[in-house]
Amino acid sequence: MKTIYKTMPKIGIACVGLLLLFSANACKDDTDMFELEDGTPMIRYVRVPDENVSDSLLTSAFLGNSIAIIGENMKSVSEIWFNDQKAVLNTSFMTDEVIIVSVPRDIPEHVTDKIYFVNSSKQDTVAHGFNVLVPPPAVVAMECEYVPEGEIAVLKGNYFLSTATQDHPVVVFSPNIEATEIVSHSLTEIQVIVPPGAAEGPVSVQSRYGAARSTFHFRDTRGMLTNYDADYPIVNSWGRAGRLESDPAIALSGNYLKLSGSFAEPTEWSAASESDGLSHYWGNENGHTGAVFDGSPEEMVMKFEAFVPNPWSSVGLSFIFAATGTTNGPLYEDAKPRGIWMPWRNAGVYQTDGWVTVAIPLSEFKYDGAGSSLNVLPEAFDNLNIFLANRGLVYVGTASDPVILMDNLRIVPQ
Helix, strand or coil, X not given: CECCCCCCCCCCCCCCCCCCCCCCCCCCCCHHHCCCCCCCCEEEEEECCCHHHCCCECCEEECCCEEEEEEECHHHEEEEEECCEECCCCHHHECCCEEEEECCCCCCCCCCCEEEEEECCCCEEEEEECEEECCCCEEEEECCCCCCCCCEEEEEEECCCCCCCCCCCEEEEECCEECCCEEEECCCEEEEECCCCCEEEEEEEEECCEEEECCCCECCCCCEEECCCCCCCCCCHHHCCCEXXXXXXXXXXXXXXXXXXXXXXXXXXXXXXXXXXXXXXXXXXXXXXXXXXXCCHHHEEEEEEXXXXXXXXXXXXXXXEECCCCCCHHHHCCCCCEEEECCHHHXXXXXXXXXXXXXXXXXXXXXXXXXXXXXXXXXXXXXXXXXXXXXXCCCCECCECCEEEEEEEEEEEX
């Protein structure tokens, strides 16, 4: 049988650490350095690579999985193709009876449900029945979880493929409302118009390989501390709820918190009754007696929507939890564990075109005022104190006049 494929794009694939029959060398396609034998391979079966479970035979595997192909005259193989995707051969994982190879990570375009083995002379190809499995969609995040009806929501994830009957994935909002306008989609992102009637709840995506729904909730109100409006107010205790604004040209809905400051050089925070750079959420005054959330801190995440209209390149936004009855002064001691949002640190500057959802796991509330890890979490989660300041941070940045708008402050399961 003549070779089916003569020229196809070569792709790289990472090696996977396995309990193998062979010792692992560097991962590369090095069949040109390997003395191939003449003849034609004979394929007997495919199994998992672990010799301790060698009786586990396979007829399919997911993208990127490693498999062991058992047969005879395997050293005569110079190329392996899964459907129309070429695999990377590592001669350290080849003997005359076994080839260990990873299924290519690229999704096949022409599906034949076969593995093709090309011999050393490039003249013959042996086919073996095998299904390459593509995972169902993974709906990981939404660029902004609060998007008005008729505007574009951006979903982030993987395996966003078209369905068998449509040229795009199917997106469904709660309560079971299908979005009819897909603006664009790629393997990892979908832009979709929020349909009329879309309500709070998970978002589902369906492709031709299955369906999945998000763990996050669209317009999430679970664990809501405040949205700065009447339905989830923030009591203005001590006059330090922060500066609230409600510009309809900017607002997601109703009020939002505005934090701002000018930082030409490292600057210590100083108290002011109406400071533009701080906000306090006192649990007792806002209806919480004890912790402001239910659950283990290691399993929870603090979320909020943020809009950063000005370039931000200095100081961090700190979040400090404290116990009921804590006086104001000790809240800002550098030894208090806190979460620090500093999105400009890696890129040098941070700015958004609109509202985005920010997520900070509570397991990351472990830093001191200098940004060094204390490896301890707060002792209590009764009150939350937010301030934009430079408490001797290691990452000073450059002079800037940040403006940070916040809304929908909540603590939810990860």
